[in-house]
Amino acid sequence: MLTRSYHPLTRIAYGLAGVVLFVLLWKAVGAFGWVNPGILPDPFLLPETFLLEWQSDRFLPAVGSSLVHYVWGLGLGALSGILVGLAAATLQRFDMLQSYVSRILRPIPPLAWVIFAIAWFKVSHAGAAFVIAIGVFWVNYFATYSAVRNIDPRFYELARSFGQGGYWRRSVSITLPAIAPGLLSGIRTGIGQAWMTMIAAELLGVPGMGQEMNAAAGVGAYDAVVVYMLAISVMYAATDLLYLLIERKVLSWRP
């Protein structure tokens, strides 16, 4: 596709216009009675719903609770995925040892582990964090593994020539910096993946936004459901922004 270079303000204007059009279409679907208004909330009433949720003192604790298992799940999942991926990609015997195990475990969807999460951790932050961590683990494991495999072998030759050929020297001076871009993109995918599994993980009853959504849906308060959906969207954008700031700092050497 041929792309013209538009002024940034023009781009922003188009983006906002798209949002307005989307909301108007949404409103029209309800206003013209194309669907049952009971199952499609009026977008114009959402600010009011948000205010009510906020004042009910349920919103912030739910967000806070979600963040607790989000951060633990993401952190532990990413850390263990990176470590195992790194070990598998750099230690051949370990790689052979883990190859079938990872092939067996990999296809199991994170949500299938909800059952064991409840059995092992009861209904707790740990249980939800565990389910989140599993999804994040695989994303980071594969990102790290393939990043190590894609390192230009000529860098290792350089390391040997300049006295940095030992395992640790080489890992610190070549492997880790070389995989940083791949590693970070794995973490970014994990950030998104964690938000997605989080809501489902909370359906097992751990307090959080997912549980609030479930509770609201139970009483037909679909407008409240949408408020939580939008809250997730905003928080995802915030974590992604935080990621981009860190990436810019860590990968400042890239053109």
Added chain:
Amino acid sequence: MASVIEFDGLAYTHPGADAPVIQDLSLDIEAGSFIAVVGGSGVGKSTLLRAAAGLVTPEAGEMRFNLPQRPGRRRRAIVFQDSRLLPWRTVDENIAYGLETLGIDKAESAARVAEALQLTGLEELHDRWPHQLSGGQAQRVGIARALAVKPDILLMDEPFSAVDAMTRRKLQTELIRIWQSTQSAVMFVTHDIDEAVYLADRVVVLGNRPATVVENLQIDLPRPRDRNAPEFAAYVTHLSAWLGVE
């Protein structure tokens, strides 16, 4: 004068190949001297250099480093054909790469980097990232990185073959100046006879398959050398005959 490195009856076969690329190759490089190694493509010039660098292990023969190992220095340092800078390190940090395992303190390391920057004329670029450098500048950083470890011998694998002709001439002139201000010997692999005659005290021609030394020619020309002098041309003609080029 003592020799810095001696190859004695060296042989090497590439993995999977059925014939050796070099066999029974002997060569002696004097300390502080500049040796150019020329030969047709695939003859084993780079293999010989990589053996000297310790990157391939010869299957027969011996390689002797005759100078005593000195603390804070390396016996050999290599300059690759591609500059092979680490893209996540600045120029300074790239030059310091070989110093990090030499057991020298920070001040000494900084002084070595500064000296290498100055020798290669890179002072102003010291905090740049590799992607901000031209091909010629990157190659200088590669040279500075090797010089920083104060090697007994500098191993250069067609280091100027990827830069344009103008830059190449300039780098050749500078290399001579740099070499004269250090005590390092240089083993310079090239396929360019003109370059070899311009740079080297001795030009070694590899030939035959498997390769051995077929000519070892002293270049008795004063420096700086004049590429247009008839004596220069005579050396080039003589060496070209060995390589079958006119």
